[in-house]
């Protein structure tokens with residue numbers, strides 16, 4: 001049977017996206033298929049569609065974009081235990097597929113139960129942001145009592161990383177454009193402007209020691225973050241490939257064959273139930289307006305993610 005997901009048959013700007021017929025995917029071993037309620041849009045989806053990702057060349061066109069989705073399980077693959085048809089879950093596709101989530105039916109590679117406290121919109125946008133933030137916080141060894149700077153705290157990964165780090169007992173300082181400071185403060189972090197002079201601004205705020213720094217922005221601030229913490233070993237980036245040249249680790253994640261943060265999904269679900277975690281979503285669009293959704297995800301200012309809602 002054919003479904004009608006979002007797809008593109010050539011690389012280009014958001015308007016290459018269209019909804020049209022496509023073969024339904026099915027759950028393979030270790031996977032579940034969900035009847036999608038909501039799907040998230042991530043920077044990697046935009047780069048793959050534009051043809052600017054190193055992985056764009058691996059796509060067979062037409063391609064269904066999207067790595068994150070939430071929905072109701074309607075197929076359980078072999079080797080999956082503990083989950084059944086009808087359960088509400090959120091998660092992400094196998095990155096080797098490079099997409100498939102902006103659709104009525106999506107095959108998830110890792111997932112967790114969606115708690116009632118988490119809206120469908122939040123759940124659809126959560127998967128890779130939570131995985132990435134968890135992996136990065138693990139890589140840095142974020143622990144109770146640590147003072148952590150998150151560079152780019154208002155974005156999809158940053159806004160999630162702030163809350164997960166606070167849940168670990170860290171004191172978090174989040175950088176963002178001034179208009180995003182109330183949002184960053186609302187997440188529980190001390191907001192500060194990014195850009196040159198970060199150290200002086202922090203001292204003016206009474207922060208005299210920074211133990212760890214997580215760069216999710218990839219905006220070229222690694223030398224300043226190294227100076228803040230005193231050592232490149234205490235800095236980790238997910239988005240700046242000059243890192244290794246400076247002694248800073250780059251956490252590449254699923255696309256780089258490093259699936260380290262999947263255990264973050266049930267942790268985020270539990271924190272949501274306790275009222276200590278939410279997935280900020282700036283704007284939602286129906287799947288039929290996926291081009292507008294990609295355009296919105298590609299421009300700032302924004303707080304958190306962009307999501308698609310799917311009607312059946």
Ligand SMILES: NC(=O)c1ccc[n+]([C@@H]2O[C@H](COP(=O)([O-])OP(=O)(O)OC[C@H]3O[C@@H](n4cnc5c(N)ncnc54)[C@H](OP(=O)(O)O)[C@@H]3O)[C@@H](O)[C@H]2O)c1
Pocket residue numbers: 042043044128132151152153154155156157158175176177180194195216217218219221238239251252253254300301302304305
């Ligand atoms: N390695 C991995 O596993 C992995 C996984 C997911 C994402 N990523 C990458 O990580 C990056 C962030 O992803 P995302 O989903 O969080 O993106 P996003 O939602 O677009 O957020 C980017 C953030 O960067 C901030 N920013 C912009 N200019 C800045 C500057 N000069 N200094 C500091 N911060 C600045 C923005 O803050 P304001 O809005 O306040 O200006 C925004 O909040 C992307 O490059 C993405 O491709 C990597």
